Amino acid sequence: MTRKLAKLLACLVALTMLVGLAACTPSASPSTSATGGETSSTDDSQGGETSSTDSSNQELYQIEMFNTYANYMGIQGGWFGKIIKDRFNIELNIIAPQVAGTGDALYQTRSAAGNLGDIIVQPKSRMADCFTAGLLMDMSPYLDDCPNLQALEVAYTAAADVISGGEGVYAIPGRVSNLPLDEPAGRGINPEQGVFLRWDWYYELGAPEIADMDGLLDVLAQMQEAHPTNENGDKVYALSAFKDWDGGSVRAAREMLFLYGQAGVQGWYSSNYDGSEVINYADDGGLYYQMLQWWNKAYRMGLVDPDSSTQNWDMIASKANDGRICFSWWTFLGANIHGGTYDPETSNPGYALVPIQNSVISNVGYNQYGLEGNAFAMGSSAKYPERIMEFLDYYASPEGLLETNSQIEGVTYEMIDGRPVLTEFALSTDPNKEAPEEMGGGLWSDGACQINYPLVHADDINPILGEPTNSSLWSSTLESGVNTFTEQWAEVYGTDSPLDYLETHDMIQVVPGTDYTTPSDPSDIQTMRAQLNELFTATGWQMIYAESDSEFETLWNDMKAQLPDFGFNEVDAYDKAIVDEIIAARQEVLGK
Amino acid sequence: MSLKQSALPQRRPRINARKLQGYQMFLLIFPFMLLVFLFSYYPLHGWIYAFYDYRPPFKLTDCEFVGFEWFISMFSNASKRKQIWEVLCNTFVMSGLGILTSWLPMAFAILLSEIKNQPFKKAVQTLTTLPNFISWVLVYSLAFSLFSSSGMVNNLCIRLGLYDSPVLYLQMEDNVWLTMWLWGTWKGTGWSAIMYIAAITGIDQELYEAAYVDGAGRFRVMWHITVPGLLPTYFVLLLMNVANFLNNGVDQYYVFQNAFNKSKIQVLDLFVYNLGLGSGSYSLATAISIMKSIVSLTLLFTVNGLSKVLRGESII
Numbered sequence: 001m002t003r004k005l006a007k008l009l010a011c012l013v014a015l016t017m018l019v020g021l022a023a024c025t026p027s028a029s030p031s032t033s034a035t036g037g038e039t040s041s042t043d044d045s046q047g048g049e050t051s052s053t054d055s056s057n058q059e060l061y062q063i064e065m066f067n068t069y070a071n072y073m074g075i076q077g078g079w080f081g082k083i084i085k086d087r088f089n090i091e092l093n094i095i096a097p098q099v100a101g102t103g104d105a106l107y108q109t110r111s112a113a114g115n116l117g118d119i120i121v122q123p124k125s126r127m128a129d130c131f132t133a134g135l136l137m138d139m140s141p142y143l144d145d146c147p148n149l150q151a152l153e154v155a156y157t158a159a160a161d162v163i164s165g166g167e168g169v170y171a172i173p174g175r176v177s178n179l180p181l182d183e184p185a186g187r188g189i190n191p192e193q194g195v196f197l198r199w200d201w202y203y204e205l206g207a208p209e210i211a212d213m214d215g216l217l218d219v220l221a222q223m224q225e226a227h228p229t230n231e232n233g234d235k236v237y238a239l240s241a242f243k244d245w246d247g248g249s250v251r252a253a254r255e256m257l258f259l260y261g262q263a264g265v266q267g268w269y270s271s272n273y274d275g276s277e278v279i280n281y282a283d284d285g286g287l288y289y290q291m292l293q294w295w296n297k298a299y300r301m302g303l304v305d306p307d308s309s310t311q312n313w314d315m316i317a318s319k320a321n322d323g324r325i326c327f328s329w330w331t332f333l334g335a336n337i338h339g340g341t342y343d344p345e346t347s348n349p350g351y352a353l354v355p356i357q358n359s360v361i362s363n364v365g366y367n368q369y370g371l372e373g374n375a376f377a378m379g380s381s382a383k384y385p386e387r388i389m390e391f392l393d394y395y396a397s398p399e400g401l402l403e404t405n406s407q408i409e410g411v412t413y414e415m416i417d418g419r420p421v422l423t424e425f426a427l428s429t430d431p432n433k434e435a436p437e438e439m440g441g442g443l444w445s446d447g448a449c450q451i452n453y454p455l456v457h458a459d460d461i462n463p464i465l466g467e468p469t470n471s472s473l474w475s476s477t478l479e480s481g482v483n484t485f486t487e488q489w490a491e492v493y494g495t496d497s498p499l500d501y502l503e504t505h506d507m508i509q510v511v512p513g514t515d516y517t518t519p520s521d522p523s524d525i526q527t528m529r530a531q532l533n534e535l536f537t538a539t540g541w542q543m544i545y546a547e548s549d550s551e552f553e554t555l556w557n558d559m560k561a562q563l564p565d566f567g568f569n570e571v572d573a574y575d576k577a578i579v580d581e582i583i584a585a586r587q588e589v590l591g592k
Numbered sequence: 593m594s595l596k597q598s599a600l601p602q603r604r605p606r607i608n609a610r611k612l613q614g615y616q617m618f619l620l621i622f623p624f625m626l627l628v629f630l631f632s633y634y635p636l637h638g639w640i641y642a643f644y645d646y647r648p649p650f651k652l653t654d655c656e657f658v659g660f661e662w663f664i665s666m667f668s669n670a671s672k673r674k675q676i677w678e679v680l681c682n683t684f685v686m687s688g689l690g691i692l693t694s695w696l697p698m699a700f701a702i703l704l705s706e707i708k709n710q711p712f713k714k715a716v717q718t719l720t721t722l723p724n725f726i727s728w729v730l731v732y733s734l735a736f737s738l739f740s741s742s743g744m745v746n747n748l749c750i751r752l753g754l755y756d757s758p759v760l761y762l763q764m765e766d767n768v769w770l771t772m773w774l775w776g777t778w779k780g781t782g783w784s785a786i787m788y789i790a791a792i793t794g795i796d797q798e799l800y801e802a803a804y805v806d807g808a809g810r811f812r813v814m815w816h817i818t819v820p821g822l823l824p825t826y827f828v829l830l831l832m833n834v835a836n837f838l839n840n841g842v843d844q845y846y847v848f849q850n851a852f853n854k855s856k857i858q859v860l861d862l863f864v865y866n867l868g869l870g871s872g873s874y875s876l877a878t879a880i881s882i883m884k885s886i887v888s889l890t891l892l893f894t895v896n897g898l899s900k901v902l903r904g905e906s907i908i
Binding site: 102104105107108109111112114116129130132133135235243302305306307309310522523524526527530531533534537538540541542545561562565566 | 672
């Protein structure tokens with residue numbers, strides 16, 4: 001009896017294991033994880049091409065978007081989510097490596113698995129690899145129905161040369177602009193980088209002129225001393241940094257190079273606008289070293305937020321929003337927080353550009369080949385390519401541009417005498433303002449488009465408005481946007497626009513836009529670079545937190561001694577060749 | 593003849609029955625063999641990545657075969673050797689600390705079993721077992737809210753006037769080994785004690801009674817009866833710990849690592865993770881984990897040899 005039972009049991013166990021194993025093997029059917037509903041699978045088999053398209057439009061399509069630029073992970077919700085759902089019956093599932101916080105692991109695992117996503121937003125340099133590995137789909141057959149994407153032809157033809165050897169259209173570069181390439185592509189009236197100080201506290205000190213970086217530290221020290229806590233009683237630090245965008249060096253120090261005409265070009269190389277001054281971060285006593293020294297000096301003065309080396313973007317952004325830091329080096333972390341509508345009469349803290357007298361800011365120019373080197377592509381396993389193209393075409397359209405920039409007629413702006421004018425709603429700095437009921441309600445800020453990287457630059461003229469999409473460049477904003485803050489700023493600097501001030505004082509240099517695309521690293525270089533990156537960043541942070549000059553020096557020298565062993569010379573030679581190509585491309589544009 | 597003839601048909605079914613039983617036994621063990629194969633042998637085919645110049649998104653077949661290049665580059669110069677040595681040091685020290693203090697759960701179990709107040713005993717046991725079920729990520733967030741620059745400890749000390757500016761406990765390099773061991777002990781002691789508590793209940797009560805009759809005090813009873821009773825269990829667990837000498841796991845060190853303590857916290861598993869998934873050097877990371885297997889095998893055979901010499905019998 002017991003033996004029979006054991007027999008039965010053994011058979012049962014073996015059977016369940018086999019079934020379990022069978023369930024583990026990949027099924028031959030196409031992955032369904034990317035699609036929300038499977039209701040129309042029967043419809044697909046009926047009729048011809050067109051009828052299946054029609055039926056597919058009725059089905060809710062969840063588009064997976066792999067987006068290296070997004071700071072949000074998950075389904076796009078809120079009012080913008082409602083707009084695209086109503087119009088295209090799609091849902092956008094954003095996969096953001098930046099949020100996942102595991103570096104490139106997400107890209108590597110997903111690309112190795114053969115499916116990055118239905119829409120892919122990532123650097124052009126990676127697109128070539130993805131093309132070779134067969135991860136991308138040719139968009140050219142669908143472009144005929146996409147007039148707005150066709151307008152980007154110059155950009156995607158140039159990109160195709162690099163990515164797919166001129167064949168098809170596998171990627172469309174983003175932030176494309178038709179504005180003059182020798183004009184700085186900033187964020188509205190501000191440059192991309194600069195020194196942005198908490199204006200009310202700086203103005204309180206009498207807006208003293210700042211001669212150099214040491215002078216900046218003095219002012220920051222005074223600001224922190226006068227305001228040890230913010231309005232809510234939270235501790236204020238003059239300087240704060242974060243670690244998750246570091247890459248190959250401490251970003252907080254690297255970004256300071258922009259203040260002296262330098263901008264990173266490749267690896268640890270940085271160059272001025274025309275390539276006449278090329279520096280390396282590993283230079284003894286070089287600019288990067290000096291900036292680490294500057295941060296260290298600030299640290300020893302008690303001005304650096306001790307959380308700097310551990311906190312992430314979200315944390316520093318929320319500190320800036322609450323006015324808990326006195327200094328920021330980006331417009332989007334400075335002047336443009338609270339939608340750039342700062343008014344000291346409300347309780348909102350705001351940041352404004354304060355020029356450092358001996359600085360020359362490096363700023364990229366508008367580029368018809370796209371800015372920041374990223375591009376949009378379609379995944380080779382996308383289920384409904386034509387629906388994705390329909391969405392991308394909308395994304396590049398004047399209408400899409402307005403909506404993705406949170407501009408809705410009747411809600412955030414109105415056309416008065418043929419000119420767009422911001423409404424009370426748009427100007428309200430209340431962080432808890434809600435979207436109108438007919439748009440689905442919810443917090444206005446939460447419902448905004450989370451893609452965070454456009455196809456077309458927001459400074460370009462939008463045909464619907466007859467003015468740029470970017471509301472801070474509207475004639476009405478420039479004229480009537482006078483509040484106490486802009487008055488104060490104009491009073492100190494004699495103009496309304498920080499970019500104007502910098503240009504008239506020769507304090508900005510424009511890096512010309514080229515169509516150059518950096519190739520992706522071969523594997524041996526990638527391996528060496530990965531270890532070197534870690535060495536650079538870890539040492540950089542330790543140097544910022546060094547307690548004495550000798551400790552600071554020792555850390556630097558130790559790092560320098562280790563560099564060659566981890567392959568610095570090989571990577572350096574590889575990078576140098578690329579730097580030369582970049583400079584050649586720039587000089588071609590500059591006509592030298 | 594007749595004997596033979598009658599014997600044969602009798603024997604045949606016996607052989608068949610034995611064979612049948614053999615099949616049955618095989619069927620019984622087959623699922624487990626399959627599992628062992630799937631989880632212990634099948635993954636070994638991934639070792640092939642160590643011999644290629646692999647880079648996602650390309651397929652392995654599209655990548656260059658490089659032979660032992662990664663293994664050589666691992667030890668090719670002083671800095672790299674120093675790094676590997678550092679990592680091995682961390683691994684050995686942290687595992688060593690764990691093994692040196694592996695008697696702690698046993699001591700804890702013995703002391704716990706001496707508590708006569710049942711509700712209190714249960715409460716202590718529950719409270720000490722609970723941390724085992726908290727994931728390391730949550731443990732870190734607990735550590736962060738306690739010890740970060742704006743954490744409770746710093747706030748308290750600054751309010752009490754003990755020091756002016758926050759002390760960055762989580763970035764300290766000097767005592768990482770100790771703090772990691774403390775966190776691990778806090779998390780694991782209660783859980784590991786369960787085994788010993790079970791073993792204590794298995795000790796013959798008559799031994800205790802006899803000892804009390806002989807006039808032994810409480811501590812003498814603990815020392816001469818409970819401890820010897822637990823030693824077999826202890827040694828089995830110790831052996832298993834030694835076998836896992838190189839496997840410190842990743843999660844604890846991963847959540848606690850930062851730019852400042854990396855040289856002290858990076859154990860082998862974390863090093864491999866950081867190299868592979870962290871920075872995309874899959875081939876090198878695979879090569880290092882192969883080296884890890886080799887070190888493990890060496891350790892195993894050393895212990896086995898020792899056991900042969902000392903006890904006259906081998907483990908494997």
